[in-house]
Amino acid sequence: MVSRPLSRKTLHDPENTKTSPRENDTNEDNRLSEKFATFRHLVPITQNPDVIFLNSASAPPSNLVVHEAITKYSSDALYEPYPYAKWQGTRQEARGLIARCINAETPETLAFTRDTTEGLGGFIRALAGGREGFGKGDNVVLVDNEHPNMVYCWLALREQGLEVRIVPTVEEARRTGRIRAVGPDTLRPYVDSRTRAVGISSISFDAGQMNDVEGICREFRPRGIHVLADVSQHVGIARIDVQRMDVSAAAFSLHKGLNCPTGIGALYISPRAFAELGDPVPPIVNMAAVRNMSENLLVSADEPVDYFPDARRFEHQNMSLVGVAAAAAFTRFYLGVLGPADVEAYLYNLTELLKRECEGLGIGVAGPMERGERAPHICVLELAGETWGPYLTRVCGARITVNRLGIRVSFGFFNSVEDIRRLVKVLEIGVAKGLRVRGT
Incomplete structure (x- = not known):
């Protein structure tokens, strides 16, 4: 099957030159994405092609600073x-x-x-x-x-x-x-x-x-x-x-x-x-x-x-x-160096992008999505953990948490649009294979 591209608003990354149609936001989004791309190498596990680390709410992987x-x-x-x-x-x-x-x-x-x-x-x-x-x-x-x-x-x-x-x-x-x-x-x-x-x-x-x-x-x-x-x-x-x-x-x-x-x-x-x-x-x-x-x-x-x-x-x-x-x-x-305001804004951008991509696949996200009512870094996908948890771990090495609400994805400063791209591709394949999405 042909994987669809990331839709609507996407953050800039070195492999994706699409920009947001909202011109007032584009420059800031690009600045944040480019800034945090420079720190990704500080977390060596991000270079492992067999792992997507999406579990910072439990504990992030260590980094070279520490x-x-x-x-x-x-x-x-x-x-x-x-x-x-x-x-x-x-x-x-x-x-x-x-x-x-x-x-x-x-x-x-x-x-x-x-x-x-x-x-x-x-x-x-x-x-x-x-x-x-x-x-x-x-x-x-x-x-x-x-x-x-x-x-x-x-x-x-x-x-x-x-x-x-x-x-x-x-x-x-x-x-x-x-x-x-x-x-x-x-x-x-x-x-x-x-x-x-x-x-x-x-x-x-x-x-x-x-x-x-x-x-x-x-x-x-x-x-x-x-x-x-x-x-x-x-x-x-x-x-x-x-x-x-x-x-x-x-x-x-x-x-x-x-x-x-x-x-x-x-x-x-x-x-x-x-x-x-x-x-x-x-x-x-x-x-x-x-x-x-x-x-x-x-x-x-x-x-x-x-x-x-x-x-x-x-x-x-x-x-x-x-x-x-x-x-x-x-x-x-x-x-x-990272800056609390920039970390917060960047993580909000990542979770908002994942939510939009999941909506396009018919996958709901639990919890409020309005800034000010939700965490910048946590996104809980309304997927049956007993089937989707093992599938995501097996297919793409996703490190996530299965909880009472579904699959909890949580980002850190080291995550990127590429991580979302890889996850969304695997989600899309799982939906096509008939893995159950809650509410369907």
Whole structure:
């Protein structure tokens, strides 16, 4: 069969000189495509003809920026008698860079954690053990498609009397055929005078909707309700401003948009929320949390414990310093070379192009597609995962995620129109072979 060309608006790439009919957009689209084409070589797996990597929402493949940072770390460990002072300096540099990345008030509002779950759990346990704790009748409000790690962190506190209220959105989406971003209107019927917190992802991991965290905070934070955000699918992918959002806290791993190895994350706590917690005791206390730690490492049972007056009290002494080295290197590259606004715009262009091509094949895309209501990098194709997942992996080496909604495709800065071209060709062949498309 003859494969149809990419239709309607296409991004410029070195092999495709078609331009958009919308002249005001063409130059910008071409600039972005040409810019990111120059960085594709930094991700060697893109040169493998047997693989199309489309799974950045799980974890992107590594890149030469991170590889160089890890190699240097290893070299320091091999040849320097005491590299720890240098590594601690890198730790502080990384803290400052990531604070810039999310527009935190100061670097000290950030603590490095092992992952998102540890960050979420640290804040939740601090809230549970704070001035008031949780009493019978207190509640937290979540949505039913929230990431399991957020939900389980709260469910673990039910024995303290906390009620976990799950807002139903999945059935409504099935009934209407439309997945919507969550905002204050969605949560309002479930929030009352005993609501202590709202837990919400800024970008959903399954359908990629971009929830209105800023609107949720605007309505509920003045009522003394904390808003804890999971921003793992946001940081390094789209511009984010935690001060403008006005979240109480935000947790995220660094192995997604910031391309680090697994085993390192971060917890942001706003100064206002920290004060509201009332000098919280971390769920796990270690020497890195204590400001008055004696240099001789002797601790008296009678001495006061003076914790750091900010998020740093949630940090551990022995953490992934190699992860910190990777974080400093890639976040510096992201902020200074890739550019958050350009990354966001480029990823939006890729997902919009894939959606148009899928529409031409009769393949639907789950979730909202309007910018501002969806993630730049996630596109969920309404295909039966049990048949299409193995087919895509076998035929073109596509690395994708099969989830409850279908086939989740997710892009990184290294993806290109050529990746979409290769995927669309295989989708077209699958449709012609009679592989089932949902709704047909």
